[in-house]
Amino acid sequence: MNLIDKYIEQVGDNLPRKDREDILKEIRSIVEDMLESRSQIAGKPVDEAMTIDVLKEYGSPKNVATSYLPPRYLIGPRLYPTFLMVLKLVLGIMALVVVVVTAVSLFQEPRTVEMAVELVVKKLVELLGSMLSVLGNVVFVFAIVEWALAQSRPENEETWDPRSLDGEVKTDVVKPWSQVPDIILTTIALLIFNLFASQFGATISDAAGKQIFIPAISNVFYTYLPWLNLIWVLGIGLNLALIRTGKWQTWSRWFEAGLNIAGMVLLILMASGPSIITDFSDKAAMLGQSGVELSNIYNGISIGVKSLLIILIFVPVIEWVEKGVNLLRKK
């Protein structure tokens, strides 16, 4: 294999399959044209030194291949400033909450210096893990929004006809700060349920006087948590895209509908499945009177949570039915 063949092969390694053969054929043709021209000027046949000069002038294989590729972004320039802002906000809030919680834990009960350092290191390691997880989620959401924005086409000014506007004024405009409360509340929910859910609970003394912490949230909840996280993160992404575009569009309406349906499915599963509140009624008696009392409290909370879930399911259903009836009446 001669130098030109090797060069062409290396350029090809960095090109996408589509058009690769055609581009390589053209590059070979151009390189041979350049060599022919040099040979005529030099008054001597093509040699290795001439070939090296021409290939060097043409450019390194990687750079040549890159010049044929369109710009590709995971998160493009138009979304990047918003991405950075959201990341700083979310990571900042996470760090602040962990600092506050750690400080409260440090002063809550007497600890030795070694125990304090151990607690701080443990919280820092947990914080780092959580930050990496949140970073991944935020990048994922923005990558989806970037892809969605790239798919949307600007309206064709030449073919658009004002007579196609219907009589109703649509509430499609999104004011920049209208989505911020939603973003903040969703971020807080993400932080609370991912970082602190395991800390909700009560400490009781068993019959032997030993302190036992009984978490309020059962393991069942953590099977739903990844899906909740996904819906919340996608919801934040949608809100950010709405802020960026300034209006609701067909794709964002469908995206919201998809998120609402996914949320509804999750609510139904949570309401109909095992309780997300810890049920330790079978072991309560072994823990003494305080155990029985706590078990009753948790059971009461469980009933309340299930009732709330049922309300959260039926209220939107009633709203959708009302909207459907109104639409039918208008027609």
Add this chain to the structure above:
Amino acid sequence: MNDIGLESISLEMRRGVIVLAVLSLLQEEQYGYSVLKQLSDCGMDVDQGTLYPLLRRLEAQGLLQSAWRVEEARPRRYYLISTQGKAALPKLREEWNTIVSALERISHRLDGKNESH
């Protein structure tokens, strides 16, 4: 400003007009390397990494058409301005003339101010 900065700005300015130059040249059918040589002969040195991908992009946009010719010493891809390109060319030229006129007016205005000082 250092030389690299100046060169970078100079390259950006050339990139802005290269489409007009290429469409003008390709009113006559030519292959890639001959386009590069002609631009260079006319005083517009263009990087190969800029020109050849640009020819493909202009073809993808419908402003050029191309065809492989295999009857010569080696297969060559020949480019020619398309019907759409022919329609776009006068508009681009008009745009260019507008820009040049505007720059001349700006330059004369500044010259006038400098003279009065």
